[in-house]
Amino acid sequence: MNPSLFAARIGLSRGWIEFRQTVTNAQDLLFTIITTGALVLTLYFQRGSTVPGLELSLAAATLPGLLGLSLAFNGVIGAVGRLSVEREDGTLLRAKALPQGMLSYLVGCVVSLSLAAICGVVLVLAAGLFLVPELAGVGLGGWLTIGWVTVLGLTATLPWGAVIGSFARSPQAATGLSMLTFGGVAAVSGIFYPITALAGWLQVVGQAFPVYWLGLGMRSALLPDAAAAAELTGSWRPWQTLAVLLAWSVAGLLLAPPILRRMARRETGSLMQARRERASQRIG
Template sequence: MNATMYAVRLGLSRGWFEFRHTLASSDQFFNVFTATGFLAVLWFQRDSPVEGMSLSLASMTLPSMLGMMVAFGGLVGPAGALSMNREDGTLLRAKAIPNGMTGYLVGRVVQTSLDALFSLTVVMLPGALLIGGLSGVGFDEFLYLLLVLVVGMLATLPWGAVAGSLAKSPQGAMGFTMLPMMAIISISGIFYPISAMPGWLQGVAQVFPVYWLGLGTRSAMLPDAAVVMEIGGSWRSLEMFGVLGVWAVVGFLLAPTILRRMARRESGADMEQRRHAALQRGVG
């Protein structure tokens, strides 16, 4: 086994171990708390019909939520973890080991993906039982849904790594990701059909992956009749995979270069300075 494959193997083990560790941490408590909030939204929407259709608003919202959660986890999760690992010295130690950065990045991808899967399960299973109306989702639709979610993760995860590399602190990483993401979600048709929004907002939303992820999950889980609520009355599957693919390709082209530059600049003095600043924030 060559050095790179060995690093990948260690990264897979590291990602699994870190995910198991988070199951007993406050991170998963936050995920469960957030999922409870999403389920509460579905509960209040369950009796609100979509105009001209037999579906409830909750039936439209649940698939969109799944896409939103993948985009949110792919961007915010890696950004926060990467910035924290810069502060606690994890990245500096990885840099000092041959192929250590490769193992670190593989581990981060594995943990992020497993975290996303856990969060999706917590929302999807009770959500489907709560609202009904998704009985038409068979094996083929499930595979298509899985494909959409995987492509969506690939489209957002490298940008989370970029944000974490550029941020000076975990708080800065949240500022880079959390606030812009909330603004994008609000215009992406996640909680209300995007076709009811002004045309210029529809155009802005279609630039970002969140809208396309929501569109893809809706196309996998909703009946064909629901397509009338979409822009142009079409699921636009080719455009959806195209836009997500562009975000993924550009992200994976940029992220390694930015990560390498960030790793080269890492030093013990910088880590100690960030640690001191974190202690000061804690005291303050």
Template structure:
């Protein structure tokens, strides 16, 4: 089998693997509840915010926060989700088994990207569909609104999945994920998810704009909120070109870093390394 055919086979098997992993996730009761409970809590919080209004407007603060929550969940799925999977599979030897087969790492990564993307879309729907019934004024732009949502979704996943893979390659174990979660939670607070970023000090606005969460939220707001709500944004504009540009920079950065870091991680995987991690885990348990 030549290299091209082998690579094509690996990609095809990776897509199939991704679908199987996603199907297992949505048919596992614990995984389903783990997805539904946080969504339900978020929706309850947003409903309590429904009667409050965005300063200077009569529009519901809860409805305004919905697109920001969608953007946050997509970034979380793209960055933290795939990073967590990589760290777990590294510790239990799954990565070592993938490394041992021809183009196994390619198939493994394609599968993780497909499974993570499908999970991200599912999470988006779990929040968006109930929100359309709970809040007035969402997605009133017709076909244009849905097209905007689709391109923001696609570019956002391109921007976050490679970064998540890079972060996952650096995590020594699942216990290291706290080092990724803490910065993510801090950035969420300064990214205008639950309240317009223009209410923050200017220096925090610049911090928020340096990372994908703000731009994903802005893109989702441009798709789902009335055009009049752009008045509370920076520059009183949805800034589509800037959104595409910043997310594009993050995508380029991710695609530049992830392959090298993943190759380095794969080179370091060996039977003795996996055995040593298991031994340390057993010592912690005992």
């Protein structure tokens, strides 16, 4: 078997095992419940309000943005946090010692983090069926759109989270770097408001990143056609959404493995021990 295909197969198995461990770990499960509960509470408090000029509940208008932001956040921040912690505890050092180990590691991360993010989306949508009456009118085409936007959204963000995390020297630095990067991109993405409200050059910047297209794809699936009037060009642009998310996915999956391999080559037992000593000094 081709070594890369074999490594990818091992990564798939590893990702599934890690996901199962996540859903049975009390700390990870509590974090998922809290974050998902916060999104559901947002829908609950908005369920009685309507969008001015449209017969649409505020909860229905907010739901696509919540789903898109959740996927992007889990993709970028989840990968950064995972990489920084496993770099410090020696997981990366062990992975680089194996043939095609970094490819297998990356595939495993993508699988486990994707499954966790998809579970969050499913939970929010399940709650939305009770809190957002408009969801009952979403047809098969809308649900299929949610599916492919979710998959491409994760593959368009997770590898780039790994790339960002590879430049950080500690979990604390990784958190700061990723939050700063993600916050800046989200601010110009129009994830909760029409991007047309921003200056022209900010609209161009926002459309360059996958967060905007994640939100647009979710809105096209869950909102009525009349809501497209608030979008750029007055349409949902499904083919552009597909193309941009696919481009980010391919670029990330091609660039992340060599960047991670380059980072792993610099990893040594002494560097890992030095980071542990610095961490223990901060805690102490």
